[in-house]
Amino acid sequence: MPRAAQPPQNTHLVNRDSKFAALALALALPADTVLYLLLPMYAEQFGVTLAQAGLLLAANRLIRIVGYGFVARFYARHGDRLTCTLAVVAAAICALGYATLSGLWALLPLRLLWGLSFAALNLSTQMLATADPVGAAQRSGRSRAFTALGPVIALPVAGLLAYGYGPRPVFWLLAATALLGLLVTRQLSRHHQPTPAKRRGLTRPNSLDVWSFLEGFTLDGLFIIGLSYLGSELLPGGAVVMAGTLLAARYLGEIVLSPLGGRLAERFGAENALVGLSLLTSATLIGFGLGWFWSGAAAIVVLRALQLPLLAPIVAQRTPGPERVHALAARSVWRDIGAGTGPLLAGVLLPFMSPAWLYSVPALLLAGAAIACVQRPAPGALPQER
Template identity: 40%
Template sequence: MASHPPVTPNAAQSAAPTDGGSSAVVVSAAIMALALLGDSLLYVVLPLYAHEFGIGLAWVGVLLSANRLIRVVAYGGVAALGERIGPRRLTLIAGVLAAVSTLLYAVGDGGPVLLAARIVWGLAFAALNLTTLVYAVSRTGRQGRSVGTSKAVASVGPVLSLSIGAWLVTVIGPRDIFAILAGLTVLAIPLSLMLPAAHPVAGRSDRSILPRPTRNDLLGFIIGFGIDGIFVMTLALILKDVVSMESAVIASGLMIALRRLMEIVTAPIGGVLGDRFGAARMVLLFGGLLCAGLAGIAAGLPFMGACAVVLGHGALVTLQPVLVAQRNPGAVMNRLAVLATWRDIGAAVGPLTAGLLAARFDLEAIYAPLAVATLVMLVWACRPPGPKVVAAG
């Protein structure tokens, strides 16, 4: 791998937005909300209307996971591009890609075309995930509050798509709804021009497919593995032992929707607490709540446990990026890309592991060690970094 000049803190910070303040945080998050409209609804529509898209059920799993897999590969390159061209231009490119992918859901037929759309979306999301965080963490002293606001605004898109959009599917059909959503996503393009400019720099980014993780990255991995992977996949199975099968499906769907709604509520609160008391302390607090929820599920308290997991997770999606920014002020975009990569790896491995284990073990036997492993990683990640050794010269 070719070597790149090291990034000094001043040079790295010059890649951050130069002005805009809170308006840049809200605008970049609104762009993400618009971009997420099509992707969010696809998870509901595609399994039920696969034949309308010219595919079988075998393709559904491939298409719904393809965007996450492409992000694992692409985050390093996307971060490097963002360091060269700046976050505003990267957001503009991502807005165009998001609109194209959503339009392809409306007009594309067959697995290969839809797979191309999912790959395009994976690249768009990778870029937007980084730029929204970069605009938020650029506000020194208010990083937690800004990231919380950004997460809350961005979550409005999926909530509206999964409610109003899902209802419109029954009125106008599963294909035409994506044409409407594509038209709304196009609004992200002029919005991106409202973002503040930044000076691109030639930075050193880890372009390897599997970048070396820090303790915080490994915490992101286990949260992706346990919550985005195992918890989401097995929630209905957990609840069916308490209520009827039909009620379990409804309850699990509402619980997953509640996870998005909780991000709108808990992300800003967690961010404010992170600014006031320190991100590491708040990661430890809300991570402890998440671990308690996992332990509650293992102990036979599925509803209470699931609620605790959802609340803890909603705050952690804000606090972890803030912790990364505070510990890596000279390479924010690159380190956020590494965190996102390892979290996506965990979220991709989690469902596969759950499928293998759930057929052989009781769910309580899965959640108990998961709670312990998450707690151990949480405590390790939140320990303050040791002093850097400076060679005598």
Template identity: 35%
Template sequence: MQRSTRIASALSLAATGDAVAYLLLPLHAEAFGLTLAGVGLLLGVNRLVRPLLYAVFGRHATGAGLVRLAPWAVITSGLSTLALGWGSGLAALLVARVAWGCCFATLKLSMIVAATQADQRAGRRLAMASALREIGPSAALVVAGPIVFAVGPRAVFVLLGGLSLVGLGWVAGDLRFAGDPRGPAEPAPALRSLVVPTGRDWLGFASALSVGGLSASVAPLVAAHGTYRTALWVGGGALVAKRLLSVTVSLLAGLRWRRAPPQRVLRWGLGLQAMAVVVAAVPVATLPLLWLCAAMLSAAGFALLGIVLPLHGDRRVSSLARLGAWTDIGAALGPSLALWSLTAGSYVLFAAAQAGLLVWGLVGTQRASREGGELGRRPRSP
């Protein structure tokens, strides 16, 4: 089994608790000693720590060093999911979510580095790894409903925490991974190059803001117009649909890697995302239409990575780290702003702002494509 496949398999199990948290925490906030605003903070805080970690990785880490961290990240992710089942209150659960954010950043970046370490067939390897890491969260969302009705919401996280630790068997051997011996280590880039976003990074921010916002608010949106049981099944179905489409997009992009221009795929993804956030804000869009909305939100993710993949050498890890940082900033703000706007009765305004950002990104990609430049920034002259 390829190293990227093994890391993706471990990440697939580790991410099950995070996926179910988007469904159960908004519906069972009081059972965990939380308010709805507190849930929004928990769903976003794990992403706030990732930009800091990405900056450290982008400046100091090597590909081999990231891969060697994967086993420790798997162990910590399992413990953080167990803490969601055993802990209560904002402070305790905040620590668990911060720990999960560090684990996800480590596993995701090490998976990407392992998949793209050799240029040949890198797109296909990353496509398979990206698709594989969605299987565990999708399956967890499917079975979460029956388990909740049988044993309650806390037991779900205890079971998933134990399941996450199974992934240690796939990555335990990477503790002694020595890396690719073909060339020297990448030089440390300037800190400013890891902080100042490019046009590509702004697109990642806008895309993740809409994905995180609707993922966190889909269940409360349904609950406002139906019963708890309906919200549980419809909300879970919407999140599963989003992840399954992400798998499909990843596989298609990998199979047609040299034929489908990443910018064209990205433009379609941004357009679908803008439509999704607008439709979700309409009061009548409460049941099957929300499934479609959540599914459409996943269309741009793989294209963003596709734009970074052609980068080689000293730009690859730092570019991936910077994109991951700005994507996670958007994903962190999404749940908090979405649930706060629901509480304040201003979700329509939040949806309009998201759609505006996505349309701005769509216009920017079209302009960059016509001018032959990079997304949002012309290439510097030598």
């Protein structure tokens, strides 16, 4: 029988474990974020077409649609230390594969493995950030900031190295970086999460699911692929350096602004902050598609960073108790569905379709989904997930 001990509520220990889980993710994540930068620009050197590159970049998201349930149960049984340790080892294996293998069928298993690894690390960081309801929003913001440390350093360095030496040597360095995560995961506590009842398959999406899907579709799918593809057309020579710098700025924005997003949620309410920032993001995406490329991209980076800490506190408030594991996983699944289909669609349509249409329609849908997330319970009633 799996152990079901409650996680510790000591604030110092919760803060400590939340920080170490985020640092483990920070060391494992660059192998993935750098691939998003380099694969569309150097697709031929990896032995794939642009459409196949979109499939590979989507695959890690798509596997989590069916794999998050398994990851959630494994995490509940075995706790943060073992789960995160296995995840950072898998991240190092994936980076070694990117450095040495070519072709769709050789790279696809690595993307699937990374998808499950990220699911484990992401779930651990969210669960630990919301383990104590007091200060959960601010802790989520700090967790996002720690997570962003790895990509913010790796992306500009990877862009420079790829410009001078090609994309492959970069991933040897990133494999070693991921293995440093073993030093961090040893610091995590051994406590286990309460094991929730098993759920099968996807349930009918609620308002938070729809918003998660559209945010993943636009910001983690269409926007990232468009930044690499359109940037290479606008700045052919140094596109990899410029795009790498801008993507690094995206994660630097998380370090600086995600804690601010957490404070905004504490002051004005996470739902209100989510709606306001989503509306601004939608307007900026439309401008990005209409041709305000670099300025629009910079604004999207800022707005995305402010939004990142908002969802976990909303979910924790609406779904307390052991079911929080499944609730957080479900939001991540719907975001992954969106972020998985976004690169697929972008890889097929960007060479042929006007960016104005490609970005404006999802942006308007994102605005509507954010408004639908606002929950107004009856006086005296406990908030329930919609």
